[in-house]
Amino acid sequence: MAEIISVTHLNRYVKNLLERDVVLDGLAVRGEISGFVNHYKSGHYYFSLRDEQCAVKAVMFSRDARRVPFMPENGMKVILRGRVSLFERDGSFQLYVEEMIPDGGMGAMQLALEQLKAKLAQQGLFDAAHKKPIPTEPRCIGVVTSATGAALQDVRNVLSRRWPVAKILLSPATVQGQLAAKEIPQAIRLLEQDGRAEVIIVARGGGSKEDLWVFNDEAIARAAYACKIPLVSAVGHEIDTCILDLVADLRAPTPSAAAELCTPDRTQIMRKIQVLQENIQNSMQNRMDLWYTAYNRLCGQMQARQPKHQIDQRKQQLEQYEKRLQQMTQAKLNAQQQRLQAAASLCAGLNPYQVLARGYAMLQTEQREVVPASQPILPQSKIIVSRATEELHCVVQTVTAKKGISE
Numbered sequence: 294m295a296e297i298i299s300v301t302h303l304n305r306y307v308k309n310l311l312e313r314d315v316v317l318d319g320l321a322v323r324g325e326i327s328g329f330v331n332h333y334k335s336g337h338y339y340f341s342l343r344d345e346q347c348a349v350k351a352v353m354f355s356r357d358a359r360r361v362p363f364m365p366e367n368g369m370k371v372i373l374r375g376r377v378s379l380f381e382r383d384g385s386f387q388l389y390v391e392e393m394i395p396d397g398g399m400g401a402m403q404l405a406l407e408q409l410k411a412k413l414a415q416q417g418l419f420d421a422a423h424k425k426p427i428p429t430e431p432r433c434i435g436v437v438t439s440a441t442g443a444a445l446q447d448v449r450n451v452l453s454r455r456w457p458v459a460k461i462l463l464s465p466a467t468v469q470g471q472l473a474a475k476e477i478p479q480a481i482r483l484l485e486q487d488g489r490a491e492v493i494i495v496a497r498g499g500g501s502k503e504d505l506w507v508f509n510d511e512a513i514a515r516a517a518y519a520c521k522i523p524l525v526s527a528v529g530h531e532i533d534t535c536i537l538d539l540v541a542d543l544r545a546p547t548p549s550a551a552a553e554l555c556t557p558d559r560t561q562i563m564r565k566i567q568v569l570q571e572n573i574q575n576s577m578q579n580r581m582d583l584w585y586t587a588y589n590r591l592c593g594q595m596q597a598r599q600p601k602h603q604i605d606q607r608k609q610q611l612e613q614y615e616k617r618l619q620q621m622t623q624a625k626l627n628a629q630q631q632r633l634q635a636a637a638s639l640c641a642g643l644n645p646y647q648v649l650a651r652g653y654a655m656l657q658t659e660q661r662e663v664v665p666a667s668q669p670i671l672p673q674s675k676i677i678v679s680r681a682t683e684e685l686h687c688v689v690q691t692v693t694a695k696k697g698i699s700e
Contacts (some may be wrong), residue, residue: 300384301381303384304379304381304382304384305381307379307384308378308379308381311377311378311379311386312376312378314377317376317377318376318377319374319375319376320374320375320376320377321372321373321374322342322349322372322373322388323344323370323371323372323373323396324342324343324344324349324370324371324373325342325343325344325368325369325370325371326340326341326342326365326366326367326368326369326370326371327340327341327342327343327348327367327368328340328341328367329365329366329367331364335355336354336355336358336359337352337353337354337355337358338351338352338353338358338365338390339351339352340365340367342371342373342388349386349387349388350385350386350387350388351373351375351387351388351389351390352387352388352389352390353375353389353390353391353393354389357390357391357392360392361393361401362401362402362404362405363395363401363404363405363408364405364408365393369395370395370396371393371394371395371396372393372394372395372396373388373390373392373393374390374391374392374393374394375388375389375390375391375392376388376389376391377389402506406509406536409509409511409514409536410536410539413511413514413536413539413540414539418514418515418518418539418540419539419540423518424542424543425522425523425524425542426523426542427492427523427525427542427543427554427555428491428492428523428555429557430456430556430557430562431456431459431491431492431555431556432458432459432460432491433459433460433461433462433489433490433491434448434452434459434460434461434462434490434491434492434493434494434552434555434556435461435462435463435464435484435487435489435490435492435493435494435522436448436461436462436463436464436493436494436496437464437465437466437477437480437481437484437493437494437495437496438463438465438466438468438494438495438496438497438548439465439466439467439468439497440463440465442468442497442498443498444468444496444497444498444527444529444548445461445463445496445548447496447498447547447548447549447552448461448494448496448548448549448551448552449461450549451549451552451553451556452552452556455552455553455556455557455558455559456556456557456558456559457559459556462484462487462489462490464480464481464483464484465480466479466480468496468497468507469497469500469504469505469507470507471507473507473510474507474510474512474513475512477495477507477510477513477516478512478513478515478516481493481495481513481516481517481520481524482516482520484522485520485521485522490522491522491523492522492523492524492525492555493520493522493523493524493525494524494525494527494545494548494551494552494555495508495513495517495524495525495526495527495528495537495541496527496528496548496551497527497528497529497548498529498547498548499529500529505528505535508526508528508535508536508537508538509535509536509537510536511536513536513537514536514537514539514540517537517540517541518540523542523543524541524542524543525541525542525543525544525545525551525554525555526538526540526541526543526544526545526551527545527546527547527548527550527551529546529547529548646681649679649680649681650681652681654678654679654680655678655679656670656676656677656678656679657676657677657679658675658676658677659675659676659677661677664676669692670689670692671689671692672689672690672691672692673688673689673690674688674689675687675688675689676689
């Protein structure tokens with residue numbers, strides 16, 4: 294009769310058999326992940342590996358899971374490296390995984406990159422709505438790069454040529470390897486806390502795909518996304534696009550190109566300033582001409598409204614009226630003089646004394662009344678005969694009528 298043993302002894306015996314088998318220690322198994330569970334507290338991975346016909350339970354402890362660059366998913370085809378053993382408590386035959394790599398054309402790093410891209414895209418880190426505009430004429434530019442690298446010198450050269458008024462505020466960081474994944478986010482946050490930089494350039498020169506892989510790090514991406522200052526990715530990389538390029542507000546192919554994109558060309562600025570100066574001068578001259586014209590018009594209007602000007606106008610009108618009045622008066626006077634002369638001539642012809650001057654005489658009574666020719670004169674009448682130069686007091690002796698003269 295066989296020896297009777299406990300379940301514990303049985304499971305332990307089978308476990309020892311499995312672990313002593315060299316074939317089952319360090320083997321590689323290909324299959325598809327199913328029933329994947331990520332134990333968040335412990336960090337262990339629990340899942341099954343299956344093919345078309347069978348399945349086997351698998352576990353990957355946190356110390357090994359941390360080295361996997363991607364997150365396992367159900368349906369993912371992988372190659373697992375590890376050992377086969379038995380979990381004594383449950384008597385479960387399972388695979389203890391020490392290494393996991395994707396099974397297919399895409400490597401583990403690339404798979405991790407694609408997973409991270411999808412994750413960040415879903416969270417909105419790549420959305421164009423979150424892109425901040427880059428200042429066109431910055432006075433201070435923050436640079437995150439190695440203090441001894443060529444990228445910093447490239448940025449300095451471009452700024453000295455294009456926009457020397459801008460100052461460079463360097464926040465040094467390692468730009469390669471795992472240390473860079475910690476230093477670059479810290480350098481970005483330091484520039485943001487400082488507050489002087491108007492734009493930040495995260496720069497690195499050329500390098501291999503492996504050298505530049507750090508710019509796909511999630512911590513760098515989140516630091517760039519959280520930065521309130523516009524950020525430019527200037528990684529001279531061979532890969533098509535790194536995650537920092539997608540998160541940054543602007544992507545530049547090289548550090549030099551980033552410096553050019555962040556600054557204007559001072560030559561063009563000088564041309565614009567010259568054109569503006571000419572436009573300002575022309576505008577000022579045109580305005581001055583308009584002002585002078587308006588001033589002269591207002592002066593004329595003000596002068597026309599001044600009392601002195603009105604008085605001068607009234608005085609001028611009065612002088613004209615006075616001149617016209619004098620002319621009219623003189624004309625009337627001349628006409629009156631002419632009439633007077635004509636009347637005087639007529640009166641002179643009727644003046645008896647003028648008649649007397651021609652040799653005639655005038656008869657008057659003693660009372661100095663003129664004796665008309667129609668009045669008869671009686672003999673013994675006393676009359677006065679007036680001549681031009683003398684008077685004769687006569688007594689009429691006889692009166693003889695003249696023939697041929699009728700009354």
